[in-house]
Amino acid sequence: MTATSVNVRLGAIAAARSGDKGSSANIGVVPRTSSAFQFLREYLTPERVLAYFAPLEPTGIRYHVFPKIECLNFVLEGILAGGGSRSLRIDAQGKALGQAMLEMPIDVPADLLGELVPHHSMKRPEV
Amino acid sequence: MKSVIKIGNAQGFWGDIVDAPQRLVESVPDLDYLTLDYLAEVSLSIMAVQRQTDPSLGYARDFLSVLASLTPHLRAGRPLRVITNAGGLNPRGCAAACMKVLREQGCGHIKVALVAGDDVLQQMMHAGSEQTHWSNAETGESVLTIRDRLTTAHAYMGASPLVEALRQGADIVLTGRVADPSLVVAAAMNAFRWSHAEIDRIAQATIAGHLIECGTQVTGGIATDWLEIVDPVELGFPIIEIEDSGSFVVTKPPGSGGKLDLLTVKEQFLYEMNASDTYLSPDVSVYLDDIEFHQEAPSRVRVIGARGLPAPATCKVSATYRDGYTASAMLTIVGQDAVRKARRAGEVVFERVKRAGFELARTNIECLGTGDSVLGLVSTPVSTSMLEVVLRLSAADPRREAIDRFTKEVAPLVTGGPPGTTGYASGRAKVRPVFGYWPCLIPSGDVRPVVELMEVTSS
Numbered sequence: 001m002t003a004t005s006v007n008v009r010l011g012a013i014a015a016a017r018s019g020d021k022g023s024s025a026n027i028g029v030v031p032r033t034s035s036a037f038q039f040l041r042e043y044l045t046p047e048r049v050l051a052y053f054a055p056l057e058p059t060g061i062r063y064h065v066f067p068k069i070e071c072l073n074f075v076l077e078g079i080l081a082g083g084g085s086r087s088l089r090i091d092a093q094g095k096a097l098g099q100a101m102l103e104m105p106i107d108v109p110a111d112l113l114g115e116l117v118p119h120h121s122m123k124r125p126e127v
Numbered sequence: 128m129k130s131v132i133k134i135g136n137a138q139g140f141w142g143d144i145v146d147a148p149q150r151l152v153e154s155v156p157d158l159d160y161l162t163l164d165y166l167a168e169v170s171l172s173i174m175a176v177q178r179q180t181d182p183s184l185g186y187a188r189d190f191l192s193v194l195a196s197l198t199p200h201l202r203a204g205r206p207l208r209v210i211t212n213a214g215g216l217n218p219r220g221c222a223a224a225c226m227k228v229l230r231e232q233g234c235g236h237i238k239v240a241l242v243a244g245d246d247v248l249q250q251m252m253h254a255g256s257e258q259t260h261w262s263n264a265e266t267g268e269s270v271l272t273i274r275d276r277l278t279t280a281h282a283y284m285g286a287s288p289l290v291e292a293l294r295q296g297a298d299i300v301l302t303g304r305v306a307d308p309s310l311v312v313a314a315a316m317n318a319f320r321w322s323h324a325e326i327d328r329i330a331q332a333t334i335a336g337h338l339i340e341c342g343t344q345v346t347g348g349i350a351t352d353w354l355e356i357v358d359p360v361e362l363g364f365p366i367i368e369i370e371d372s373g374s375f376v377v378t379k380p381p382g383s384g385g386k387l388d389l390l391t392v393k394e395q396f397l398y399e400m401n402a403s404d405t406y407l408s409p410d411v412s413v414y415l416d417d418i419e420f421h422q423e424a425p426s427r428v429r430v431i432g433a434r435g436l437p438a439p440a441t442c443k444v445s446a447t448y449r450d451g452y453t454a455s456a457m458l459t460i461v462g463q464d465a466v467r468k469a470r471r472a473g474e475v476v477f478e479r480v481k482r483a484g485f486e487l488a489r490t491n492i493e494c495l496g497t498g499d500s501v502l503g504l505v506s507t508p509v510s511t512s513m514l515e516v517v518l519r520l521s522a523a524d525p526r527r528e529a530i531d532r533f534t535k536e537v538a539p540l541v542t543g544g545p546p547g548t549t550g551y552a553s554g555r556a557k558v559r560p561v562f563g564y565w566p567c568l569i570p571s572g573d574v575r576p577v578v579e580l581m582e583v584t585s586s
Binding site for chain 2: 016053066
């Protein structure tokens with residue numbers, strides 16, 4: 001972390017929503033400002049996202065950036081352990097993955113946070 | 128011809144708010160089309176189980192009470208047309224049940240159309256190994272590995288047969304598996320008399336359908352900022368106001384609860400979206416990268432810029448096959464060392480099943496509350512400090528009797544398990560069949576939709 005960056009949860013600068021596609025899941029990330037989008041399109045590399053979700057054992061990742069509506073979409077292949085009615089996990093359909101994504105710790109330039117409404121909690125909960 | 132038509136969706140899945148259709152119709156007096164989407168990927172396999180016990184079932188029965196709730200408006204001659212995939216596995220059975228409701232409610236003038244032809248189970252069951260288009264589109268496995276266990280196989284039809292039904296004068300169009308956005312596409316194509324060559328307009332309507340197919344997911348439901356939405360009790364269902372040009376606004380009924388803005392529209396736009404610049408449907412391939420969203424007013428977002436490319440030459444089929452049995456059970460464990468106690472209790476259950484002679488094919492122990500739902504991603508709690516945890520035990524096995532045995536080993540924890548074991552009021556877990564999901568792509572020409580107009584007789 002440099003002097004001008006702060007460590008926050010992704011949820012401080014973005015919204016997210018997840019859904020299932022067979023045994024894969026997608027996670028759409030919606031940055032809350034244009035500058036957050038410009039930052040995240042560089043920062044949220046597929047490698048970084050895949051590494052974050054490694055405990056759920058995805059087999060691969062594909063992604064797409066929507067430049068005009070300023071959104072990112074990640075498809076995590078094989079992350080649902082069979083998905084649908086087959087998976088034994090409580091979150092067989094990947095509904096929780098978007099929320100899990102928002103807990104990703106990220107280092108952001110401090111000025112990115114200035115333009116945001118402060119009520120989106122910046123910190124991961126203490127454990 | 129109206130310059131703007133209004134299309135509302137009031138069911139996002141089978142199990143959605145049952146009086147939503149009636150309320151949407153009443154709060155938007157000039158609503159032209161009502162779509163009701165009942166089918167998720169595995170809905171048809173649930174219907175297959177119901178049809179096994181009663182051959183007249185196999186459709187979304189919720190629709191019958193929805194239809195009854197709409198009859199005062201239909202009787203009064205309101206020009207409202209309903210398009211729904213409630214027919215599920217058995218659109219014919221659903222249509223017969225609907226006719227009965229309409230007859231009883233004095234709606235003799237209402238025309239019901241049935242759109243079938245999505246069921247390709249017979250073709251798939253007779254597929255040979257040389258017909259590689261039945262292979263699993265995700266894994267490449269041959270259909271021969273599951274052919275004997277197939278329960279359902281349905282092709283995603285497009286808007287064409289629905290438009291045909293509307294042009295024949297149907298007030299209510301009942302179908303089974305169609306691509307979800309096609310319900311809205313059919314409404315727009317019929318209202319504006321678009322031909323299939325109008326691919327940019329059809330692309331716009333496809334995005335409109337995609338945005339509202341899950342009902343309240345675009346009006347504040349599951350939004351990241353859900354805690355801030357106004358009046359979640361009266362969450363509004365979505366409405367599309369579309370013009371002949373294809374330009375449309377997504378909105379919700381005046382005075383309804385929820386939140387509809389750029390953020391909720393973007394979140395829902397991305398929902399279940401592929402990692403691609405193109406969205407494929409049976410009607411059109413939509414180029415997505417030039418789409419723009421503009422907030423025109425509170426709760427009104429205009430969508431422009433979707434472009435159409437020719438529809439794919441293949442048609443998606445969702446098939447399901449029997450894949451053994453499963454059950455899951457939950458107990459709450461309270462007190463010191465709650466997490467350790469829960470995990471140990473789970474291990475005891477599975478060990479007892481094993482000693483009873485059943486080596487279960489797959490098992491899972493989850494301590495919910497510790498982050499297990501996403502395997503430690505969300506939090507890494509100090510488990511010794513937790514005084515309460517929900518233990519969830521799950522198992523799957525080809526043998527029904529093995530799963531049955533598992534369900535019987537859970538309750539004994541109430542008297543023989545750790546102290547503070549509670550929450551068994553719901554009784555023994557239910558053994559459920561597992562349905563594997565088998566997506567494949569077949570030549571579009573192999574799907575032959577059938578449109579049949581029925582009329583309510585006054586007898």
